[in-house]
Amino acid sequence: xxxxxxxxxxxxxxxxxxxxxxxxxxxxxxxxxxxxxxxxxxxxxxxxxxxxxxxxxxxxxxxxxxxxxxxxxxxxxxxxxxxxxxxxxxxxxxxxxxxxxxxxxxxxxxxxxxxxxxxxxxxxxxxxxxxxxxxxxxxxxxxxxxxxxxxxxxxxxxxxxxxxxxxxxxxxxxxxxxxxxxxxxxxxxxxxxxxxxxxxxxxxxxxxxxxxxxxxxxxxxxxxxxxxxxxxxxxxxxxxxxxxxxxxxxxxxxxxxxxxxxxxxxxxxxxxxxxxxxxxxxxxxxxxxxxxxxxxxxxxxxxxxxxxxxxxxxxxxxxxxxxxxxxxxxxxxxxxxxxxxxxxxxxxxxxxxxxxxxxxxxxxxxxxxxxxxxxxxxxxxxxxxxxxxxxxxxxxxxxxxxxxxxxxxxxxxxxxxxxxxxxxxxxxxxxxxxxxxxxxxxxxxxxxxxxxxxx
Amino acid sequence: xxxxxxxxxxxxxxxxxxxxxxxxxxxxxxxxxxxxxxxxxxxxxxxxxxxxxxxxxxxxxxxxxxxxxxxxxxxxxxxxxxxxxxxxxxxxxxxxxxxxxxxxxxxxxxxxxxxxxxxxxxxxxxxxxxxxxxxxxxxxxxxxxxxxxxxxxxxxxxxxxxxxxxxxxxxxxxxxxxxxxxxxxxxxxxxxxxxxxxxxxxxxxxxxxxxxxxxxxxxxxxxxxxxxxxxxxxxxxxxxxxxxxxxxxxxxxxxxxxxxxxxxxxxxxxxxxxxxxxxxxxxxxxxxxxxxxxxxxxxxxxxxxxxxxxx
Numbered sequence: 170x171x172x173x174x175x176x177x178x179x180x181x182x183x184x185x186x187x188x189x190x191x192x193x194x195x196x197x198x199x200x201x202x203x204x205x206x207x208x209x210x211x212x213x214x215x216x217x218x219x220x221x222x223x224x225x226x227x228x229x230x231x232x233x234x235x236x237x238x239x240x241x242x243x244x245x246x247x248x249x250x251x252x253x254x255x256x257x258x259x260x261x262x263x264x265x266x267x268x269x270x271x272x273x274x275x276x277x278x279x280x281x282x283x284x285x286x287x288x289x290x291x292x293x294x295x296x297x298x299x300x301x302x303x304x305x306x307x308x309x310x311x312x313x314x315x316x317x318x319x320x321x322x323x324x325x326x327x328x329x330x331x332x333x334x335x336x337x338x339x340x341x342x343x344x345x346x347x348x349x350x351x352x353x354x355x356x357x358x359x360x361x362x363x364x365x366x367x368x369x370x371x372x373x374x375x376x377x378x379x380x381x382x383x384x385x386x387x388x389x390x391x392x393x394x395x396x397x398x399x400x401x402x403x404x405x406x407x408x409x410x411x412x413x414x415x416x417x418x419x420x421x422x423x424x425x426x427x428x429x430x431x432x433x434x435x436x437x438x439x440x441x442x443x444x445x446x447x448x449x450x451x452x453x454x455x456x457x458x459x460x461x462x463x464x465x466x467x468x469x470x471x472x473x474x475x476x477x478x479x480x481x482x483x484x485x486x487x488x489x490x491x492x493x494x495x496x497x498x499x500x501x502x503x504x505x506x507x508x509x510x511x512x513x514x515x516x517x518x519x520x521x522x523x524x525x526x527x528x529x530x531x532x533x534x535x536x537x538x539x540x541x542x543x544x545x546x547x548x549x550x551x552x553x554x555x556x557x558x559x560x561x562x563x564x565x566x567x568x569x570x571x572x573x574x575x576x577x578x579x580x581x582x583x584x585x586x587x588x589x590x591x592x593x594x595x596x597x598x599x600x601x602x603x604x605x606x607x608x609x610x611x612x613x614x615x616x617x618x619x620x621x622x623x624x
Numbered sequence: 625x626x627x628x629x630x631x632x633x634x635x636x637x638x639x640x641x642x643x644x645x646x647x648x649x650x651x652x653x654x655x656x657x658x659x660x661x662x663x664x665x666x667x668x669x670x671x672x673x674x675x676x677x678x679x680x681x682x683x684x685x686x687x688x689x690x691x692x693x694x695x696x697x698x699x700x701x702x703x704x705x706x707x708x709x710x711x712x713x714x715x716x717x718x719x720x721x722x723x724x725x726x727x728x729x730x731x732x733x734x735x736x737x738x739x740x741x742x743x744x745x746x747x748x749x750x751x752x753x754x755x756x757x758x759x760x761x762x763x764x765x766x767x768x769x770x771x772x773x774x775x776x777x778x779x780x781x782x783x784x785x786x787x788x789x790x791x792x793x794x795x796x797x798x799x800x801x802x803x804x805x806x807x808x809x810x811x812x813x814x815x816x817x818x819x820x821x822x823x824x825x826x827x828x829x830x831x832x833x834x835x836x837x838x839x840x841x842x843x844x845x846x847x848x849x850x851x852x853x854x855x856x857x858x859x860x861x862x863x864x865x866x867x868x869x870x871x872x873x874x875x876x877x878x879x880x881x882x883x884x885x886x887x888x889x890x891x892x893x894x895x896x897x898x899x900x901x902x903x904x905x906x907x908x909x910x911x912x913x914x915x916x917x918x919x920x921x922x923x924x925x926x927x928x929x930x931x932x933x934x935x
Contacts, residue, residue: 184925189637341637417926430926501630508636515631529636536630542699543741545643548873552826556925561873562917579924587635594641595741601633 174330174372176403180422185555186410187588189341189509191380195468196344200352200477203492205277209252209483210262211237213271215522216308217315218244223273229256232284234459237273246306246316246523250275251461251481253282265505265512265519272520275483289457295321298367305453306460306523311335311414311443312506314524317450320440321368327435332370333423334361336377336384336444337407337414340507343527345464346444348477350384353448358391360451361402368440373402374423375444380409411509412586416441418555430582445526460523467493469529471500480521486528487517502536504529509587539596550589550599556582560589560599567606572613575606583607643740647700649824653815654707654863660811661804664769665715669804673710675719679726680706687735701740705729708748708863711805712856712903713755715767721759725751745910746867749860749903756903764899766801782854784899795853806856816862825866828878829885833861836886844894857889860902870910877913877920884909 214220221238225231231250238248254277262272290301303318323329334357338346350357365373375388385406392402405423407413417428419441426437434441449460461482468475473494480489486503490496504511505519506527521528550560558579566574583603590599661669684702688695696702709725729751737743756763766781781802782790790800798808805812819825837857838848851857856864865871865885872881885905892901 187639421925427926430924432926502632502636503629504636508634510634511636512634513629513631513636515629531636536636538630538632539638542643542696543739545646545701545741545868546873547646547868549641551873551875551922557922558924559873559921562921578921579927582924582926585634587637591635591637591639592641593638594643594646596638596642598633600635604633 176372176374177405177423177425180376180405180407181425183413183418183421183555184557185553185588186412186418187553187591189339189411189591191409192341192468193344193347193380194342195466195475195477196347196381198348198476200348200464200479202479203481203484203489205252205279205281205481206484206488208257208274208276209481210272210274210485210520211248211251211483212262212264212520212522213238213248213273214264215248215314215482215524216244216246217313218242218246218319220270221245221248223259223271225256225259225273227256227258230254231256231275232282234287234457234461235284237275238271244316244319246303246308246318247459249306249459249461249482250284251483252277253280254278263519265514283458287457287459289455290453292363292367292454295367301453302450304459305450307446307449307453308460308523309443310445310449310463310524310526312510312524312526314522317442317446320442323368323435323440327438329368329435329438329440330370331372331374331424331439332361332365332368333419333439333441334373334375334444334447335414335416335419335441336375336381336388337419338381339378339409339411339414340509340511340527341411342468342529343466343507345466345477345526347381347384349445349448349464350381350387354387354391356448356451357388357444358394358451359454360447360449361391362394362396363451363454364442364447365402370440371399371401375402375404376407376413376419376423377404378409378413379406411591412555412584412588415555415584415586417584430579463521463523463525465489465521465525466527467529468527469500469504469531470535471496471498471530471532473497482521482523484521485517486514486519486521489521489528490517490530496530498532500530500536501533502529502531504531509591510585541597542595544595544597547594549592549594553588553592555586555588556584558583560603563606564597564599564602567602567609570609572606572610575610580606580610643699643701646824647704649819649822650704650863651700651707653818653822653824654704654711654805656811656814657711657805657808657859658707660798660808661711661715664799664807665767665804669715672713672715672717672719672722672804673707675722676710676713676726677703677706679723680709680730683726683730684735687731688739691735693739696740699740702730705734705747708805709751711859712748712752712803714763714765714803716765717755717759717762721755721762724758725755728754741869743869744913745907746864746870749864749907749910753903753907768801769799769807781899782850783893790854792849792853795850803856803859806859809853809858812858812862816858819862819866825862826875826878828875829866829871829882830861832879832882833865833886833889834858836883837861837889838886840887840890844890846890846894851890851893855893855900856902860889860906861885864902865906865909870913872913872917872920874917874920874922876922877916880916880920881909881913884912
């Protein structure tokens, strides 16, 4: 890699993207801490990787920050109790994606008694950091939920020189990261510099969309802080366009590097961390309290009082919406996450997980499904795709169940950002179709494997 | 909860663009050319436009009904086809011939191949070629602009006339013989600018088409500007070659396709027996679109083994 790292004055060119309406209605509202709910239900799979196994039994007394779920697997983050109280039951609940997962229901005693084992971690070197990060239960808070200790554990052969802080927050409505910056700037600053030092990085780029001028001001002050003697931390305002928050797009915009297909950011010499993850890490280093709270944007035209709320992990969506004044009108669609990539769920009896950052409730007007019509080959999906794919061609292959053609058109490179379907004038369900195609390919792979084993 | 929710795959936001809005934009972009044609060629031009649009929409409606499929006249694509067909006809043509053209365009070329988005050649152009071959006399009887009696006065189009018969200003204004919509360059360019501003078409195809035709004209020793401004070149480059269904959707595909259109247009004009080459060149390139798309599929982001800030 080149000896001198440069800081871009303006973002490098990226392909595609769409202009989605911002609707950041809650950006100027102070976040509110929600009172502790009477019960929380904490699911055992709040990250990408192996699900945790419950390590407590029904009837156990637990305290805030106590580990209640863990797994020996490497790609896994432990899960902690977010309240103090009694374990009421351990059984299956429905996850936002419709699957059933183990969950622990804890009845709160209202005391929020802290677990006695909690103390600030001692971090002197990278292995301390990795151990502490795992113990903190941190997962990628941008939405994907990739265990942070895995991300920070850079393989020896990878030459990582750049830390990118993701403050793009390109999804409409969501302002949780924006509020994090405004309300928790101390933690962000301390986290950025701590991480920079421990990882020994010479370049930190804070990528932030230019639709949040107040956040840019705060971040600029952080970047210009005198701690940063050699000016190795800088911000990069990005054009407010979707999907700049996508890891690979952000890396290209900040460094002009391309993450090879199927590879990780470290293959392009970068680590990308969400700003909320950074802030949490700094707080954890100070207090030792693991990840048990989340800032959630509650918005949508069916919500009476849209705002950011800080809730214990495991709080039910219903309780949160009631805390926000309930529904203004009859909700017709509930989304966990943003409107571009979030999952729509069938009712509000689900529970907040670590990686959730928004709950949106829409009325009939916003939620109505549009009937797709024939593809007119306008090519707007091709122009919109940040991964330089040809969505219509992929969908044609999916329609004819041709797995080879699907793979030839690089279906696996699709990150399901939704740009193509957003841009499509014929309202075709492009992303849905591509998901189906990926599933077909996985099924085919499984079939091939079982055929081989059968022999 | 008794209230049933919609559950769907993300994204839950859609742009407010639609097929109908796009078609409406094309119609709006064709208004200057249509108005000019009525000014030049009189009420008969208006009548032809009306006949073509009405028959196209009717054909679309009936064929969808016969095939027991959802009616698609609401997307206005049949209106666009009808309007484009009318603008490609000489004013003196018998309205029944125009109706025949509409049937060819909508029933044969469009619906028999599966309707909107499925036809492999431009319906209006295919119909024009069928008419040209079937009724050569009617299709090549040109009437001069502002002439009182359409049937009596025959005139030569600028392409057939002795070179120098028309000045560039004449060609820009378009007060001369020709198909309804092709004569006035200014009206067509206005429409093209509108389509670009509305992002309905990308400027690649019209610009490359015109540029490559100009260069090719110089190569074969023609007056480039004269070639560009005369005949149906602008109408073809802006409105016919850019038809979504029959042009490549990839960026470089568009470039190759437009170069092919431009070069073929001039070659046909110069070396074939036909005075005009736009329709044939676009149709020929339409047929090549699947091949062009195959070789110009963009490289997926990250498909290279790139590492570092290399140039």
